[in-house]
Amino acid sequence: MTQNTPHTQPVRLLVVLGVLGAIALLLVWRALDLQILSNDFLQDQGDARHLREVATPAHRGMIADRNGEPLAISTPVDSVWANPQELLAARAQWPHLARLLNIDAKGLGRHLTSRVGREFVYLKRNVSPDLAEQVMALGVPGVSLQRGYRRYYPAGEVAAHVVGFTNVDDTGQEGLELAYDEWLHGMPGSKRVIKDRLGRVVENVERVSEPLPGKDVALSIDRRLQYLAYRELKAAIQSSHARSGSVVMLDVNTGEVLALVNQPSFNPNNRANLRGDDFRNRGVTDVFEPGSTIKPFTVAAALETGKFRPTTMIDTGSGLFKVGNHTVRDVHNYGVIDVSTVIQKSSNVGATKMALAMEPKQLWSIFSRVGFGAASGGRFPGEMTGALSGYEGWGEVERATLSYGYGLSVTPLQLARAYMVLANGGQFKPVSFVHLAEPPQGEQVMRPEVAGQVLKMMESVVNAGGTGLSAGVPGYRVAGKTGTVHKSQAGGYAADRYLALFAGMAPVSKPRLVMVVMIDEPRSGEYYGGLVAAPVFGRIMAGALRLLDVAPDDVQSLRTQLVQGDGVGKNATGAAVQAMPGQPAVRQAHVSSPQPKHMAGVL
Ligand code: 59J
DSSP, rough: SOOOOGGGHHHHHHHHHHHHHHHHHHHHHHHIIIIIIIIHHHHHHHHHHHEEEEEEEEOOOOOOOOOOOEEEEEEEEEEEEEEEEHHTTTTTGHHHHHHHOOOOHHHHHHHHHHHOOOOOEEEEEEEEEEHHHHHHHHHHHTTEEEEEEEEOOOGGGGGGHHEEEEEETSOEEHHHHHTTTHHHHHHEEEEEEEEESSOEEEEEEEEEEEOOOOOOOOOOOOOHHHHHHHHHHHHHHHHOOOEEEEEEEEEETTTTEEEEEEOOOOTTTTOOOOOOOGOOOOHHHOBBBOOGGGGGHHHHHHHHHSSOOOOEEETTOOOOOEEEEEEEEEESOEEEHHHHHHHHHTTTTHHHHHHHTTTTHHHHHHHHTTTTOOEEEEEOOOOOOOOOOOGGGHHHHHHHHHHHOOSSEEEEEEEHHHHHHHHHTTTEEOSSSSSSSSSOOOEEEEOOOOOOHHHHHHHSSSSSTTEEEEEEEGBBEEEEEEEEEEETTEHHHHHHHHEEEEEEETTSSSOOOOEEEEEOOOSSOOOHHHTHHHHHHHHHHHHHHTTTTOOOHHHHHHHHHHHHTTTOGOOOOOOOHHHHHTTTHHHHHHHHHHSSSSTOOOO
């Protein structure tokens, strides 16, 4: 029965043929399916494994100063990245890779394992071209480079607060990098590439879209003035052991910010272990009570009422004046003095008597017109507007204390902008952080005669008998106002913590520059604005007028000096000098050079 019989042969043959035929059919079907029916799907799958669309980063625009000097530039760098799966398989190579990239090999393992589902992880961003080359020379599977840009800040700490900085993704985080991010950042492009099994680009297939580079920004800042202001402020903060400080310099004709520096500062090129406090652009974010630097506006309001003229006499009595249950005090007893002398000596009682002789609205109006309590127009991120309350709630005590600068708050930038009104014949201009093609239309907010009279009074502050002699600059007429302010604290005013201020302009015959110097908590014994802030103003102003080639408008004082040969200007004489020791030395320092020797090497 096991033997094949002849008649069973054809049946077996048929079965075998049938099976073979079926298999052949199946193969043909499968071939058809792969080649034609499912082709698109398979092609896509294959492409998905090898054909990639990758982003090509856009070049971020440059931030330059008003003369085209770079303040923030992007340079090409590479980022090292990996395909976790592939790199996980090359464990033996980790130590080399980790050592080169200065990362922990164990941490690298964890980093990869936790991201094994992904196809892309950064190992180290923004490495130097040199290091990138060394990494690729290792030939570790799954490791590739990605082209990008790194931001570099040539002026470092000097312009750090104004320029700000970007994060690793090249997006503006602070300062003007943030304010002008949209303008600077451009649009990344993309291209299609073919990658091999190890994820390396083997062929550029096509550009899908070109990256659109960002646009450049020219700031209003003049890098030379910025350096000058920074050096002098830093030296002053160090020698007075102050907590912090700011200097703001504006162009009177345009409202452009020519210099804005703060202490403490930071190096934007290396922001490891930094405190958030250092990032603050105090010139626009910090408010303080302006104290006596407000008095020129109180006087302007008094002149506007028509009840006062520069020569009107005011009895400041014994320097004590009771308003309600508050006593207004002067540091010295000035007796009967004219309005001009109220400014020159900084009499709180004098300012109070003028304020009480006018309607509350008149005082409020001038503060409001010169921009207190309102944003500067410079669009700086995080800018504070300060506080100016409505006059409806002002009683006699409020009117008195407001007249000499307490009960409102301002930023250094706002104070500088307000002084700009006095410097340019009563015209109010918005402040700008970018270079302007032409000056903006000013708004006349004060009669030119009033502005001119107040300017003249402020010139006496810097001359014999004034509180701010060391703000003077040989060869130029300078005007300004000192301020020494007890800092407010919970429940009143701190007995031993002060702000030293000086705000002013030069040259008086045709003001070109306005500047505010603010020094917070000088702790070396001296704390008067006239002794701590005014000399900083004088040194920076002297250098700035020279750098900008501003013609001297007080040649007579230079001649006198040359003839006397003692290097002491006309301002360094008079009663106030005895009251403020150290004054002549300071003046001498900037008579001979705008950059005194002891400043060298500060930066
Ligand atoms: C002063 C104040 C505090 C707040 C007084 C400064 C007041 C006041 C309550 C005594 C130091 C000081 C609202 S002084 O800035 O008058 O810079 O050249 O802090 O008066 O009522 O030992 N400035 N400063 N006053 N408070 N409240 C003068 C003046 C000013 C000078 C000096 C001497 C004050 C010449 C301040 C300067 O003009």
